Amino acid sequence: MSKIETASATIKPPKTNIGIVGWSRAHLFNGWINSALTLFVLYGLYKVVPPFINWAFLHANWAPVSGTCSESSGACWSVVTANIRFILFGFYPHNLQWRPLLAIVILVLLLFFSQNRKRWNMKLLYIWTAGLFIMGVLLKGGLFGLESVETDNWGGLPLTLLLSVFGLAAAYPVGILLALGRQCRMPVIRSFCVVYIELIRGVPLISLLFMSSVVFPLFLPEGVVINKILRAQIAIILFTAAYIAEVVRGGLQGINKGHYEAAESLGLNYFQTMRLVILPQALKIVIPPSVSILISAFKDTSLVVIIALYDLLKTTQSTLTDPKWMGYSSEAYIFVACIYFVCCFAMSNYSRKLEKELDTDRR
Amino acid sequence: MKLLNKVVPTLVASVCLSASIGMAGTLDDVKAKGFIQVGVNGDLFGFGKPDEKGVWKGLDVDTARAVSAAVFGDADKIKYTPLTAKTRFTALQSGEIDLLSRNATQTLSRDTDLGLNFAHVNYYDGQGFLISKDLGIKSAKELDGATVCVLPGTTTEQNVADYFRVQKMTMKPVVIESTAELSKAFFAGRCDVMTSDASQLAGIRAVAPNPQGYTILPEIISKEPLAPAVRHGDDQWFDIVNYSVMAMIEAEELGITSANVDEMKASADPKIQRFLGVSPGNGKALGLSEEWAYNIIKLVGNYGEVFERNVGVNTPLMIERGLNALWTNGGLMYTPPFK
Numbered sequence: 001m002s003k004i005e006t007a008s009a010t011i012k013p014p015k016t017n018i019g020i021v022g023w024s025r026a027h028l029f030n031g032w033i034n035s036a037l038t039l040f041v042l043y044g045l046y047k048v049v050p051p052f053i054n055w056a057f058l059h060a061n062w063a064p065v066s067g068t069c070s071e072s073s074g075a076c077w078s079v080v081t082a083n084i085r086f087i088l089f090g091f092y093p094h095n096l097q098w099r100p101l102l103a104i105v106i107l108v109l110l111l112f113f114s115q116n117r118k119r120w121n122m123k124l125l126y127i128w129t130a131g132l133f134i135m136g137v138l139l140k141g142g143l144f145g146l147e148s149v150e151t152d153n154w155g156g157l158p159l160t161l162l163l164s165v166f167g168l169a170a171a172y173p174v175g176i177l178l179a180l181g182r183q184c185r186m187p188v189i190r191s192f193c194v195v196y197i198e199l200i201r202g203v204p205l206i207s208l209l210f211m212s213s214v215v216f217p218l219f220l221p222e223g224v225v226i227n228k229i230l231r232a233q234i235a236i237i238l239f240t241a242a243y244i245a246e247v248v249r250g251g252l253q254g255i256n257k258g259h260y261e262a263a264e265s266l267g268l269n270y271f272q273t274m275r276l277v278i279l280p281q282a283l284k285i286v287i288p289p290s291v292s293i294l295i296s297a298f299k300d301t302s303l304v305v306i307i308a309l310y311d312l313l314k315t316t317q318s319t320l321t322d323p324k325w326m327g328y329s330s331e332a333y334i335f336v337a338c339i340y341f342v343c344c345f346a347m348s349n350y351s352r353k354l355e356k357e358l359d360t361d362r363r
Numbered sequence: 364m365k366l367l368n369k370v371v372p373t374l375v376a377s378v379c380l381s382a383s384i385g386m387a388g389t390l391d392d393v394k395a396k397g398f399i400q401v402g403v404n405g406d407l408f409g410f411g412k413p414d415e416k417g418v419w420k421g422l423d424v425d426t427a428r429a430v431s432a433a434v435f436g437d438a439d440k441i442k443y444t445p446l447t448a449k450t451r452f453t454a455l456q457s458g459e460i461d462l463l464s465r466n467a468t469q470t471l472s473r474d475t476d477l478g479l480n481f482a483h484v485n486y487y488d489g490q491g492f493l494i495s496k497d498l499g500i501k502s503a504k505e506l507d508g509a510t511v512c513v514l515p516g517t518t519t520e521q522n523v524a525d526y527f528r529v530q531k532m533t534m535k536p537v538v539i540e541s542t543a544e545l546s547k548a549f550f551a552g553r554c555d556v557m558t559s560d561a562s563q564l565a566g567i568r569a570v571a572p573n574p575q576g577y578t579i580l581p582e583i584i585s586k587e588p589l590a591p592a593v594r595h596g597d598d599q600w601f602d603i604v605n606y607s608v609m610a611m612i613e614a615e616e617l618g619i620t621s622a623n624v625d626e627m628k629a630s631a632d633p634k635i636q637r638f639l640g641v642s643p644g645n646g647k648a649l650g651l652s653e654e655w656a657y658n659i660i661k662l663v664g665n666y667g668e669v670f671e672r673n674v675g676v677n678t679p680l681m682i683e684r685g686l687n688a689l690w691t692n693g694g695l696m697y698t699p700p701f702k
Contacts, residue, residue: 040505082415083415085415085416085417086413086414086415086417087418089411089417090417092417093417094416095419150442152442152443152444153417155417180475213450214453214454214457217457217459218457277476306447306450307450308405308444308446308447309444310445317406317541317543318405318406318412318413320413320543321406321407321408321412321541321543322408322412322414322564323408323569323570323679324547324570324679325584326543326547326567326570327547327550327570327572329543329544329547330547
């Protein structure tokens with residue numbers, strides 16, 4: 001008995017069932033359809049990847065001079081390296097560009113620091129307030145001996161981040177209020193919220209931006225000028241808030257009626273019910289859809305080009321109108337796409353993590 | 364959309380005209396705030412576009428700088444507002460900008476309906492066709508049935524449609540919003556022929572993969588006098604802009620350049636003396652300092668210098684003076700006497 005046992009323990013499975021060979025047999029070549037598909041995909045990769053690597057890296061041109069590009073067959077990253085400062089910072093005065101750079105670094109550090117939920121308390125709020133103040137001073141100047149820079153000269157990456165971070169941060173609470181208002185029993189508030197949400201969702205962002213920049217100033221009294229970036233910012237907030245509101249409403253309706261009744265029977269008033277019972281659950285359910293709205297809102301900020309704000313995408317396009325760089329749009333757009341991808345990927349990644357942390361057995 | 368393009372600015376113009384009554388003069392406004400708000404193109408190399416350092420460059424930009432030099436004695440008291448073809452006139456009408464210097468073609472309806480005043484032309488352009496030599500076409504009249512790459516929202520789109528209709532030919536337009544993408548589509552063979560202002564075509568051909576493979580057809584199908592514009596109803600400001608442009612042209616005719624303007628002040632020629640404010644009069648008449656023209660030439664240059672610096676044969680655009688030469692050299696640049 002014992003002899004047989006040891007024998008069976010030492011017999012290894014056939015080589016074709018383990019290791020890389022076994023794995024690929026199980027997953028890639030189990031049956032003739034899958035084998036054909038695998039070969040087809042491999043062939044496709046072989047056709048696409050090496051030429052791309054050749055183009056993007058091996059034969060690419062990195063020196064920030066334009067003349068050398070036309071001779072090489074590879075990518076001309078020079079279009080990015082030569083114009084990097086304009087692409088990233090737009091019209092910000094050349095010798096002061098360390099300031100927006102520092103502001104971006106602070107923003108990234110703040111975001112990174114606050115991703116841990118254990119740090120979500122009043123202290124974090126103070127840290128953010130201080131951080132935002134420092135960023136504002138860095139960008140605007142005029143304090144502590146920093147040279148003042150007009151908001152007209154803001155552009156590039158700082159503008160994109162400014163519009164999206166503030167837009168998203170402000171739109172979320174507004175959207176929650178709208179969603180609550182839409183469920184409210186008071187008819188005036190409810191109909192206001194319904195009209196607002198439907199109206200905003202019924203027009204494209206581009207027309208809102210256009211209204212805010214072209215039509216809105218016509219109705220202002222003579223001499224009153226509202227900053228262009230602020231106008232665009234408000235348009236983005238109003239727009240995103242309406243979408244957030246609908247998503248949050250979905251979450252509110254997804255909560256079992258028993259929770260409302262239980263909270264009421266405990267003697268909680270409306271605000272307590274919402275804050276302690278309903279919203280924590282509702283917001284948790286709607287994390288995935290609200291993140292997809294936030295991501296699309298982030299990408300939508302590039303529409304501010306139509307009101308002549310030079311965000312990241314516009315500065316890139318502007319670079320491409322220079323005859324020296326006109327043919328190299330692929331390289332420049334790939335670069336910008338990478339920046340957008342990093343931001344969006346970080347957002348969706350973080351949301352998945354948050355979802356997992358908050359998932360307290362709803363199913 | 365076409366209708367909308369026309370209706371909205373007209374509507375806005377009528378609102379603004381009623382609003383602008385009783386407004387202070389633009390010159391006083393500009394002096395009070397300390398800068399001129401100028402609408403420029405933003406994407407047009409040679410005319411209005413920021414360089415790698417974010418500094419504005421171009422013929423239209425230099426035109427605006429001339430106005431700034433005349434008003435402030437400093438060519439850079441300007442804030443630029445980049446405008447698209449669709450927003451440019453509204454921005455001027457709503458008072459968002461004081462001066463529009465954005466390769467805008469002067470037309471009757473813009474001059475009247477839209478409530479604009481166009482100053483002296485700073486570039487005479489005309490619409491042409493760029494085509495691959497391989498097609499073997501020698502004249503625009505052979506273009507029947509061609510696919511045509513064209514920018515939307517401009518007079519260009521309308522002109523080419525008109526031209527094909529008059530010639531009883533058919534065309535398939537390929538409309539793409541930006542010049543860079545449009546030319547890429549053209550070089551990739553998306554369309555047989557590309558149409559735009561001749562000044563653009565030269566520059567676009569210069570960046571072709573093989574510039575020798577393309578040719579510009581001899582037909583110029585439209586007149587495109589590009590001029591800076593101001594709002595109706597402020598004659599003094601109009602005069603200042605108008606004479607700032609003409610001062611650059613006059614200086615070229617008188618042989619005054621940014622290099623020799625200081626020596627020229629000592630000239631015995633009464634024309635030059637009047638022009639540079641050595642014998643006073645012109646400045647007072649415009650409501651400016653007597654040094655106004657001197658400042659323009661000293662800080663910006665004469666028209667020839669500005670032209671060569673931004674679009675001339677030594678730039679990537681490689682444009683000959685042509686119609687934009689002085690009248691004495693067979694061009695159209697002609698100014699009234701400065702006295």
